Amino acid sequence: MLDPRWETFLVLCETMNYTRAAERLCLTQPAVTHHIHYLEDYYGCRLFSYEGKVLRLTEAGVRLRELTRSMAYNSRKIESVMSASAPLCLRVGASKTIGEYLIAPRIERFLRSQPAASFSLLVDNTQVLLQALEAGELDFVLVEGFFDQARYEAQLYRQESFFGVCPPGHRLAGRSVPLDELIGERLIIREAGSGTRAIFEEALHRRNYTLQNFESLVTISDFSTIKSLVADGLGISFLYAPVVEQELQQGTLARFDLAGLPMEGAFWFVCLKENLFAKSWTDWMH
Structure with a gap:
């Protein structure tokens, strides 16, 4: 107590x-x-x-x-x-890439193994999830992007490639493109606080660029809308591989990379420091 x-x-x-x-x-x-x-x-x-x-x-x-x-x-x-009467309760947070494209098989396995368990999943951007974790509203989170690891217990969950997407037939499709060649394009990007946006901004900073260097910037939080707009030729975007895997296979989107600027993002398991249940949660992930 x-x-x-x-x-x-x-x-x-x-x-x-x-x-x-x-x-x-x-x-x-x-x-x-x-x-x-x-x-x-x-x-x-x-x-x-x-x-x-x-x-x-x-x-x-x-x-x-x-x-x-x-x-x-x-x-x-x-x-x-x-509490003998209380079933197992697990409250998980996941950033949007993980929550929408990666975590479903693990949730299914958990629910099958724990039929009486209570489970909740909050899908939001990294900063919102970390705030909920600190408030005690979540048991652990799976997040992308950058955060102060000294404040939490953190373990690498997985890594995924990160690259540009455009319509098939676009002049960028299939190429390794110099960064300055992108500046005239309309960039469609996730909201501030998202790991997807953070990894791209960090790559820009390595070349002394910022988002403000782009002539046209569109901010959208929903992956489906971003992919639809890109497929319709209304801009380019940068996303993790699992988000666009199906569209690349179907040929509705095409990939391009930044020349001399390879990008890969880390997904992290994060919980509060000194969490007595951390081992149980990391076992749940694997």
Whole structure:
């Protein structure tokens, strides 16, 4: 069972407002203040400070938040596991490439092996998933792109090639294309926060380019819409191999690569540090 004072601390970290934290916890504001002062006295450091009227976490507060998140998750998960009446519950997050094109066989295997289990899958971009993980709303996530690995337990899940797609017959199709030749093209790309966008932006930065160098930029979060627009000749895009495997086989899309700039993306299994159940979750993946 998690100490109520740690629960108060975590809620205050989320709200950064004593009044809202008190309302969520059904406590008085003085009670919230007392809990925080107790922790500060116990650890001998300030956990929060005000910059003007804005409440901020101190460096020590950030450190305690990272440690306490894992403790809160483990505490809730242990209570669930120890409840004889509660079936196994697994809450997974997956970035869109993984969630829409890779994870279905593993979900099917899990449900067949655990017929009484409760299962949920949240498919969203990498940044949204990591926020949900930190809030204790997910057991683990499978994500692409870049993130601060020092904040989490992370294990490589798989790697996939990443390349440009265009309509068949397009001047880029089947070629290795210099980056400056793409600038006049309309680029159709995922939203900010997605791993798909992050890996392409990182490749641009290696050549001192940014998305703003493209004359026309279209942002769309849905893979099906992106592929349809590209197939209709309304732009080019950059996607992972599993996303376009079927279209490449059918000949509705064609591949091209960036000259001298090979791209490959890593997909990661990520959970909170000190997660007591991490081994079980990694076993589930394989």
